[in-house]
Amino acid sequence: MIRVACCVKTKIRNTLYRTRNTEKVMTKNNPENTAPNRGMPLWVQITVWTVLIALLAVVFMGLLRAREGNVQTGAETGKFDFTMPLFKGYYYEGAQEISLTELRGKVVVLNFWASWCVTCKDEAVELEEAWRFYQPEGEVVFIGVDYVDTEPEARGYLERYDITYPNGPDMGTKISQAFRIRGVPETYFLDRNGNLIWTDARRSFLRRSWNSRLYSLNATAQLARLKNWNSTTLLAKYLRRITAFSEQS
Known part of the structure; x- marks a missing residue:
């Protein structure tokens, strides 16, 4: 740089x-x-x-x-809670903003991205597919945080990859500074108590194990749905392997 x-x-x-x-x-x-x-x-x-x-x-x-360095696993997110306005056309429970504090009791996947980021485009489809799988249960919430971008370019990116989970701009880079991100894309997992359980997840790690983490945090009512998830992505295949292992146990 x-x-x-x-x-x-x-x-x-x-x-x-x-x-x-x-x-x-x-x-x-x-x-x-x-x-x-x-x-x-x-x-x-x-x-x-x-x-x-x-x-x-x-x-x-x-x-x-x-x-x-990044924030450490196990850190309580109360020290960097945020309320983020959402892009036009995006809502969470009818509101055009989303607050980390109000998501206590749910598993949160926080993804930092930008329209100019090449590797963000590589994982955009997999993130959206995972969101559509978990969304009906209402127990897992995905949030996209747009980093150092322009709104027209960001909205074009969201439309191009048909991204439907809540997304908004990181105004003044306050959220990214709080999480001390070192670039994009970066993904963070928060448990139901608002504690960080996984930080700086990159696509190579997402493909291998991110769904196992979501599965362990949100295991109820997943097994039957997993077997019927007709997807050829590595992400879906990994989830189905977890399902088979759980049933054998």
């Missing part, structure tokens, strides 16, 4: 240098300064430097979080 920031800074410096030289030549050739375009306007320069400063701030925060 530091290398990217340095490259951006170098490009901006070169652009400003060329602009100043262009202005000098224009002034020399045209003392009356009547040229319609005198280079990069001041407001553009201010915008560019503002973006650069913001980028450096993101890099710094990323390095700081990497040093601190």
Whole structure:
């Protein structure tokens, strides 16, 4: 990330240098300064430097979080509860916002993503399929937290992958800072008491074991439905293996 920031800074410096030289030549050739375009306007320069400063701030925060590490398994989420507004068209129990505190008594799957994130797209379909499987029981809630994004791009992403579980923007990155995420995608599991039981779950781990965790937390009324879940994804196959093992036990 530091290398990217340095490259951006170098490009901006070169652009400003060329602009100043262009202005000098224009002034020399045209003392009356009547040229319609005198280079990069001041407001553009201010915008560019503002973006650069913001980028450096993101890099710094990323390095700081990497040093601190993620929140630890077993941590009580009461210290970083949040209420998040949902995107237009998304609701939770009729409300267009969702609160972590109000989800006590339910298993929560918290997924951080962004429309510009390539690996987020890879797991989007599996997350949605799992949500549709667990949603009828009402015991497991999926929440999507959109990280450092624009609303048009985020909404386009949600529509493209037909994502129906509650999703909203991480305003001011407050939620991601509380969880000390180091990037996207990252997924967190919370038990019925609001304690973190799994942190920083990546897709490779999701495929292997995330459903076993959900199953252990929400075992009631699942066996019959699992056998009838006609899906070819690795996620579904793993769940069916858990079902067979449970029945043999």
